[in-house]
Amino acid sequence: MERERERVYALMMSALDGEELAETDSAELQASLVDFPDLAREWASMQQIDTLFRSTPLVAPPPGFAARTLERLPAPSRQHIWAVSLFYVALLIGGLLPIMAGLWFFTAYGDVVQQTAIFQALNQTIGVALQSGVAVVGAVGVVAADVVRKQPIVMGWLFLLIGIVAMWRNVYRYMTRAVAQPVPARTS
C-alpha cells in the first residue's frame, strides 16, 4: 500500500515537472486516484497551485530602482585611485625617459659617436661585457645547482620567503580593492 502511494507521488511529480507520462503510467495514475480519494484531492490541489504559479508574472521593481541602486554603489577607495595613478605615472615616465635620454645623447655627442674608432672600441667593450655576463650566469647556475643538491634547508627557507612575499602581495591587493562604503538605502 505504502509503496503504491509512493509510486503515485512519483508519477505526480513527473507530470508536474512537464514530463509526458507513458499511456500505461497515465492509466496507472488515474486508477490509483480512484483507489485513494485523499491522493486525488491532493493531486487536484497540486495541479491548481502549479497552474497559479505558472500564470503569475514576475514582479517588476519600482520605477527608478536601477538609478537608486547605481547611486549606492561604492566609489573606488582613495588608496586604489592613488595606486592606479602612480602606476600610470610610472608607465608614462618609463616610456618617456629613454626617448628623452636618447635624444639628449645624440644631440650632445652626435659628432663623437659617428667616428669609426669609437664604434670599434664600443663593439669590443660590448663583446667583452657579454662574454663576462655569460661566464657569470654559468657560474651562478653551477653554484645554485650545488646549493639545491646539498642545502635543502636553505632551499626550504627560500621557498618560505617567496611564500611570505606572495602572501603580502595578496594582502596589498585585498587592501587596495574597491571597498563597499555604507550608504543609507532609499526606497520609493
Added chain:
Amino acid sequence: MYEHEQVWLDQARQGDQAAFGMLIEAYQGPVYNLAYRMLNHAGEAEEAAQEAFIRAYTRLDSYDPQHKFSTWMLSITSNYCIDILRKRRAILLSIDEPLPAHPALMSDRENSPEAQTVHGELSDMVQTLLQQLPEDYRQAVVLRYWYEMSYEEIAEVMQTSVSAIKSRLFRARRLLAQAGIDMGISTEIENAVEA
C-alpha cells in the same frame, strides 16, 4: 545572456560603474522578483535587491565566467534573503501578516477595477501560499516556477545536491497542496485563473 554582457562585466571589473549600471538594468526584474517572493515585502525586497547588486559589484573578482551571470546574481540574492529571513525569525517578527499587493503587479492591460481585484487576489494567494513554506523550500519553488530553472541549476544556486532539491520540491508541493486544501482556495484559484 545579453549580447554585451561580457563587455559590461569586463568594464565593471575595471571600476566602470556605468557598465555595471547596464547589468543592473538588465537583471533588476529577476533579482527584485526573487527578493519580493522570498521576503513578501516591497520595501525589504528593494533593499535586498539593491544590496545584492552592491555585493555583486564588490565581489566581481570572484565571479567565474564559466557560470551564467544570472545564476550567480540570483544566488547572491537568495542567500541574502535567507539571511534576512533568519534574522526576522530571530527577533520573532511575524511573517504571516498579509501584505498589500505590490503596485507593480498591475500591468497596463489590466486596468479595470475587476481585473485589478482579481489580480490582487491572485497575488495575495501566491504570497500567502509561499509563506507557508520553510525558507529553503520557498527558495526552490520560486526558482523552479518563476525562473524555470532545472534541478541542476537550482542546486547550483542553492549550493546543494540535485537529490536534495528534488526532495525539497516534492515536500514543498505537498505542503502547498495541503495548504490549498486547508484554506479552501482551490475553487478560488480555479475561478481567478479562469477570469
